[in-house]
Amino acid sequence: MADTSPLISTADLAARIGDPRLKIVDASWHLDARDGRTEFEAERIPGAVFFDLDAVSDHTTDLPHMLPTAAAFAGATGALGIAEKDTVVVYDSVGLFSAARVWWTFRLMGATDVRVLDGGLPQWRAEGRAVETGTPSVPTPATFTPSMRAGAIADLPSMLSALTGDAQILDARPPTRFRGEAAEPRPGLRSGHMPGALNVPFKSVLTERGGLRRGEDLAAVFRQAGVDMTRPLITSCGSGVTAAVLTLALAELGQYSRLYDGSWAEWGGRAETPVVVGA
Known part of the structure; x- marks a missing residue:
């Protein structure tokens, strides 16, 4: 290989x-x-x-x-x-x-x-x-x-720092969950997204047959979502699973990213973390 x-x-x-x-x-x-x-x-x-x-x-x-x-x-x-x-x-x-x-x-x-x-x-x-x-x-x-390789993990303090502009947050959840229009599948979690996060639904980087898009076709997905590839990137989702699909897609493009292990299961379950509802 x-x-x-x-x-x-x-x-x-x-x-x-x-x-x-x-x-x-x-x-x-x-x-x-x-x-x-x-x-x-x-x-x-x-x-x-x-x-x-x-x-x-x-x-x-x-x-x-x-x-x-x-x-x-x-x-x-x-x-x-x-x-x-x-x-x-x-x-x-x-x-x-x-x-x-x-x-x-x-x-x-x-x-x-x-x-x-x-x-x-x-x-x-x-x-x-x-x-x-x-x-x-x-x-x-x-x-x-x-x-x-602990540096590849983003924790809650990392995410709070990202809100100040330290990194760009890419949220892999479906648009309706990102905007807070649909309830989270796990009970007790608030709906919405982190301030400043960009929505890149994980299915958007996949082909119709379930494989990963490649080349310019893949790069265009991130570009159209407003992702700035020159900035540090952190991927997130509901529980750290589909965030890894974005991490994989970014790796295919030669782009390094960290993954927020707690993801929305942690962020959405805490009273003190800020949440935005809407686009």
């Missing part, structure tokens, strides 16, 4: 299956009643292991799937047979949704070669490629040595 894109095509992945240093990770997670693990056990890309986004998270907070400690991540990942120098390909069963969050987490924890499967499992199936069914095999444990 010599190129710098954070993506890998289905054809390139298929050509590498069987490589002992290749680790395929099903990162499927859903906000609705669908269960990623159940779907993984029913059908998956050959050799894949399942990464449970909720299980591998910080359980000392009531915020959803916050980043785990480096030690906890390393333990969970090692149990899946993955070392930090392996080639890791992450996919999900939607196309491009939760895979981006797990890609970001692996990179944050020090994995050196991580890609997202462009189009995910739907693209893989649409091309008639082989899938596994039935009980998955148990992986051989490995040692993942973490090296956490």
Whole structure:
């Protein structure tokens, strides 16, 4: 994998299956009643292991799937047979949704070669490629040595500083939630957005088939949303999942960004944080 894109095509992945240093990770997670693990056990890309986004998270907070400690991540990942120098390909069963969050987490924890499967499992199936069914095999444990890149995380103080102009905030939620016209799916959260934030709905960076837009087509999405690529950028969403889709899209354009881990689950749940309703 010599190129710098954070993506890998289905054809390139298929050509590498069987490589002992290749680790395929099903990162499927859903906000609705669908269960990623159940779907993984029913059908998956050959050799894949399942990464449970909720299980591998910080359980000392009531915020959803916050980043785990480096030690906890390393333990969970090692149990899946993955070392930090392996080639890791992450996919999900939607196309491009939760895979981006797990890609970001692996990179944050020090994995050196991580890609997202462009189009995910739907693209893989649409091309008639082989899938596994039935009980998955148990992986051989490995040692993942973490090296956490804490600078890629934006916390609440970072977001408060961003309000003064330190950074541009890109909100990946749908427009109706961003404007406060639709209630948040998590109870107890206020509706609206952070002052000065720009709305870049995560679906706007995707193609009709669920892959990531590329090149000028992708750059135009950010430009039309008013994003200034010369400024520091922070991505946010409802709970830190689809924010990672924007982080992935920016990485495809060669642009660095931080991700607000708490996202609206934290901001919208605090009485002291300012909220804007409307455009």
